Amino acid sequence: MADRIRLAEGGGGEATAELIQRVFWSRLQYPELLKGNDASIIEIPGNLSYNSSQGFVSPGGEAVHKETSRIAVTTDSFVVTPWRFPGGDIGRLAICGTVNDLTMMGAEILGLTTGFIIEEGFSVRDLEQIVQSLADTAVEAGVKVVAGDTKVVNKGAADGIYINTTGIGWVDPLIHLGGELARPGDQVIVTGTMGDHGAAILLARGELGIQGELQSDVAPLNHLLKPLIQKFPGQIRVLRDPTRGGLATTLNEIARQSSVSIHLEEEKIPVKPQVQGICALLGLDPFYLANEGKAIIICGECIGEDLLRLLHQHPFGTAATVIGKVASANPGLVSVRTGMGGERILPMGSGEQLPRIC
């Protein structure tokens, strides 16, 4: 690791993982944090009161530890540039990113917080537009912003606007999802085309000298996925949204967490032609591009078909498809079989591909 922070350390790949392990996890040893899921679970007392000598006690007075609720917590800062892009803006992204992280834990969303850092001189009209978009997306997702904070920094000390959203959700005791729960034989499903958000942001930056129709896929996935999680408890093992680092990096994380290998079929992975085109032009791989409205589902083989049928009924799941399988050999490995019949390894992303994509 270098002496100074590089953009790669924010890219969501190997460099980010190293930074987090070396700088953060070595000092903040909370077991849930170290699991590396999209959200952490904390347990809180149910209908109890607190007593400074005994800790949490039941209304009757005896110390108890059983009547707990599981609360999912997740936090994300959004620094995307440009802040407005085809298909969305930083306000919509800030809600969707956090709604999706909670949804990936199977949580019922109780509330979100928003923390704005705004650069001096930022247009008030643009700010209003961003907050409106954020509010509209919260309504679309059916979630509430319960607390907020606004800071202004001097000109040159930020790039327009950054938003942190933190989300709190309630997890049904019957639901257990996590990157560590994939099993050999499971199917790997994606809910739609890969790389739309990353490619749309690249286009929106206008540095490519090309124009296109491509829109970001940024969308809240709770209404798509929550009914499925409830319908198939235990059979849906892992839900993840492949944001920074894309499909390949997220699958590498899951393969490591679950000590399994994951094998994909390249021809089955849906990618829009425009995204393919941009990737070909720039030498990028769509499997490493960020998505903001797609999920990876790892599930028992027996429910795969039912799941696909239900996904296809929702506008955010029309292109859902099975893209591969989980196996036991070579734990940690992710590979893809190409159309020619060869097999190539998909390593964890280095994180250098695209800074400030979310």
Next chain:
Amino acid sequence: MADRIRLAEGGGGEATAELIQRVFWSRLQYPELLKGNDASIIEIPGNLSYNSSQGFVSPGGEAVHKETSRIAVTTDSFVVTPWRFPGGDIGRLAICGTVNDLTMMGAEILGLTTGFIIEEGFSVRDLEQIVQSLADTAVEAGVKVVAGDTKVVNKGAADGIYINTTGIGWVDPLIHLGGELARPGDQVIVTGTMGDHGAAILLARGELGIQGELQSDVAPLNHLLKPLIQKFPGQIRVLRDPTRGGLATTLNEIARQSSVSIHLEEEKIPVKPQVQGICALLGLDPFYLANEGKAIIICGECIGEDLLRLLHQHPFGTAATVIGKVASANPGLVSVRTGMGGERILPMGSGEQLPRIC
């Protein structure tokens, strides 16, 4: 309001209040958010499960709405400059700010999240020092960091490092604190000297051409205040930490929320001589300078003496003192009687005094 965001809008005073009302509250109409307390309360089910048709149901199946827990949620972004200052740094500040906001709601802290935005080129060693300080302060306060996020932005798109912390706490059903609960006849107490943090940051910026020994008061107040809240339920009405905007601005907020007036005795308000000196030099008022380890307590008159005695026993409360009273005439007014016997009004701060103080 101007067309472009000004630094004043981040100062925590009148301009911030206007921005928040016009841009945020008009679009995000969550009742708890609109109360304007340091943290919001959300209600969550206790030992229940969720049913998509009925909502939350008890384990027996019937829909219930009674067995709830109250969860306090607060969020803050820290953009202080310089990030290291006498008495602390941005890591310690990020923990204390959020611990204190939850403590002001009487909450038992369940967990904090941290979201880092780091400028490309920031020293890894400095980052390690900040995370260590944050971790040490979390241990001091007895709280856990349960989720985190790290983003890196390109050089020039931030000023070193910004940290968002969001906190989640559990509120005992017997505890009700809020800025709207002050009553005529109540006493106003501060737990120590006013303005230390603001003055220490000013000194640390090195722009004054003077040097001094002054340290920020940044400290977690949960161990000082939690036992008192439990000891005097109902009699402690309002707890607030006077951060951005200082004592005067915070008291103005409380006077508005509770529709009361607040009358202080200038000679009773503790201010360190060094802080007085810096204020005299710069034409500042210590009552508008930020504090990061002090609380305002508004309580029933009958418990004032007991409260002071207990506060004085804790290292963070040795200089606690009664500084004034709540009255019913002129709701919203905050005034201070000077040593000469005159009375001057303390209006809400404009927010222009000190940008990026926290």
